Amino acid sequence: MQNLDHxxxxxxxxxxxxxxxxxxxxxxxxxxxxxxxxxxxVHATKVKHSFESSLTxxxxxxxxxxxxxxxxxxxxxxxxxNSITLxxxxxxxxxxxxxxxxxxxxxxxxxxxxxxxxxxxxxxxLLNKESRTKSQVQWSVDKQISDEVKRLIFLKEQNLNNLxxxxxxxxxxxxxxxxxxxxxxxxxxxIILVAVYLKIMxxxxxxxRLRKDLEQSKIELLQVNQxxxxxxxxxxxxxxxxxxxxxxLAFQxxxxGNxxxxxxxxxxxLAFQxxxxGNxxxxxxxxxxxLAFQxxxxGNxxxxxxxxxxxLAFQxxxxxxxxxxxxxxxxxLAFQxx
Numbered sequence: 001m002q003n004l005d006h007x008x009x010x011x012x013x014x015x016x017x018x019x020x021x022x023x024x025x026x027x028x029x030x031x032x033x034x035x036x037x038x039x040x041x042v043h044a045t046k047v048k049h050s051f052e053s054s055l056t057x058x059x060x061x062x063x064x065x066x067x068x069x070x071x072x073x074x075x076x077x078x079x080x081x082n083s084i085t086l087x088x089x090x091x092x093x094x095x096x097x098x099x100x101x102x103x104x105x106x107x108x109x110x111x112x113x114x115x116x117x118x119x120x121x122x123x124x125x126l127l128n129k130e131s132r133t134k135s136q137v138q139w140s141v142d143k144q145i146s147d148e149v150k151r152l153i154f155l156k157e158q159n160l161n162n163l164x165x166x167x168x169x170x171x172x173x174x175x176x177x178x179x180x181x182x183x184x185x186x187x188x189x190x191i192i193l194v195a196v197y198l199k200i201m202x203x204x205x206x207x208x209r210l211r212k213d214l215e216q217s218k219i220e221l222l223q224v225n226q227x228x229x230x231x232x233x234x235x236x237x238x239x240x241x242x243x244x245x246x247x248x249l250a251f252q253x254x255x256x257g258n259x260x261x262x263x264x265x266x267x268x269x270l271a272f273q274x275x276x277x278g279n280x281x282x283x284x285x286x287x288x289x290x291l292a293f294q295x296x297x298x299g300n301x302x303x304x305x306x307x308x309x310x311x312l313a314f315q316x317x318x319x320x321x322x323x324x325x326x327x328x329x330x331x332x333l334a335f336q337x338x
Contacts, residue, residue: 041164043097047104048160050094051111055153057087058115062146065122080126084119091115107156111149118145 061083068076091112098104 044160044164047094047097048157048164050090050097051153051156051160053090054087054094054111054115055150057083057090058118058146058149061087061119061122065126068126077126080122084123087115087119104156107152111152114145114149114152118149121145 061080064076064080064083067073068080091108094108094111095105098108
């Protein structure tokens with residue numbers, strides 16, 4: 001019964017845990033969508049600002065070019081080349097921001113091509129003094145490039161404004177709905193916890209009632225068992241007396257058997273010790289014989305060594321005689337050579 005109650009509690013907790021996890025996942029997905037929409041708005045704003053910066057730097061490039069043409073002041077020339085550097089850096093940033101959007105990235109590439117054409121055109125005109133006065137065709141090409149750059153940037157800004165406006169609207173709606181959704185999730189969690197608590201209290205109350213019935217049944221059974229126990233105790237006492245008598249008799253028989261076994265073991269031990277003594281005596285005889293043989297071998301080897309030493313001494317003496325003869329012969333030879 002207790003195991004059944006535990007299983008029911010486990011099922012209730014399991015169901016409540018699943019519901020809370022589901023609500024938490026829904027809340028997480030909601031927050032994740034909100035964060036994604038915010039990231040889209042922020043990224044679109046950065047791209048828009050980058051396009052605007054490109055247009056501003058492009059306008060500044062044309063202004064510095066015109067200022068240098070009109071005033072022939074080298075400051076404007078330095079500003080012109082500085083504007084080119086800033087414009088290229090801004091285009092690189094625009095490329096990195098639009099990498100994940102194929103359409104915007106293509107537009108960024110097209111803008112870079114147009115601006116590079118404009119930069120090459122103005123740079124060549126600036127460095128070549130004779131061509132500073134533009135022809136009508138050059139003015140037309142220059143104006144066409146400028147109009148194309150402004151049109152491209154204007155279209156992309158308009159698209160980005162629409163995207164920002166759309167996502168901002170969705171973001172504002174989600175900002176309004178999200179607190180309500182959060183309150184709903186919190187209330188849902190509280191309702192689930194309260195329902196689980198009430199269910200557990202009900203199960204505990206039912207379990208307590210069943211436990212009381214079970215304890216009452218146990219008391220009745222104990223009373224019946226007590227009567228049986230009293231009767232069994234009388235029988236057990238008589239059986240215990242018989243068991244004690246049998247144990248005493250068995251103990252006496254066991255003592256007799258143990259004494260006989262001890263005598264047998266003592267006789268076996270005595271026979272074993274006598275056999276061990278005989279074996280040790282035989283081993284000592286063999287060891288003495290081996291020792292005598294080894295001593296004899298040592299004597300023989302000593303005699304052989306003495307003979308070998310004498311032979312070696314004789315050979316050394318012969319060698320010394322021959323060496324002396326050789327020395328005399330060498331001296332004689334040396335005397336004859338003199």
